[in-house]
Amino acid sequence: MALMITDECINCDVCEPECPNNAISQGAEIYEIDPNKCTECVGHYDEPQCQQVCPVDCIPLNPDRVESKDQLMDKFLKLTAQKS
Incomplete structure (x- = not known):
């Protein structure tokens, strides 16, 4: 699940x-969170920073934006692959 402010x-x-x-x-x-980029810090940290x-x-x-930990990890992998 993505986070929101x-x-x-x-x-x-x-x-x-x-x-x-x-x-x-x-x-x-106010600040906003892009749900397409939010992984709840899965892949980076144990808790959302x-x-x-x-x-x-x-x-x-x-x-x-209900997402499982596996879906969040998939999103993390796609986001980090784009940075390479």
């Missing part, structure tokens, strides 16, 4: 540099 976001800027997939960017009002650093806990799982 809710309206509770305070634009503190700490999540964006933590994302190893560059899935987080500044949106019109953005959730670890968020001071207001506004980064839950996105219920509209």
Whole structure:
């Protein structure tokens, strides 16, 4: 499942540099997560790094993007293959 940032976001800027997939960017009002790039840090870390650093806990799982760990790993492999 990809992650999402809710309206509770305070634009503190700490999540964006933590994302190893560059899935987080500044949106019109708050930061946003590109679900096509979000792997919940599968392939990089044991825990989603953005959730670890968020001071207001506004980064839950996105219920509209249900993905298994295997699907997230496949996405990670495709994203890292594109970087090579």
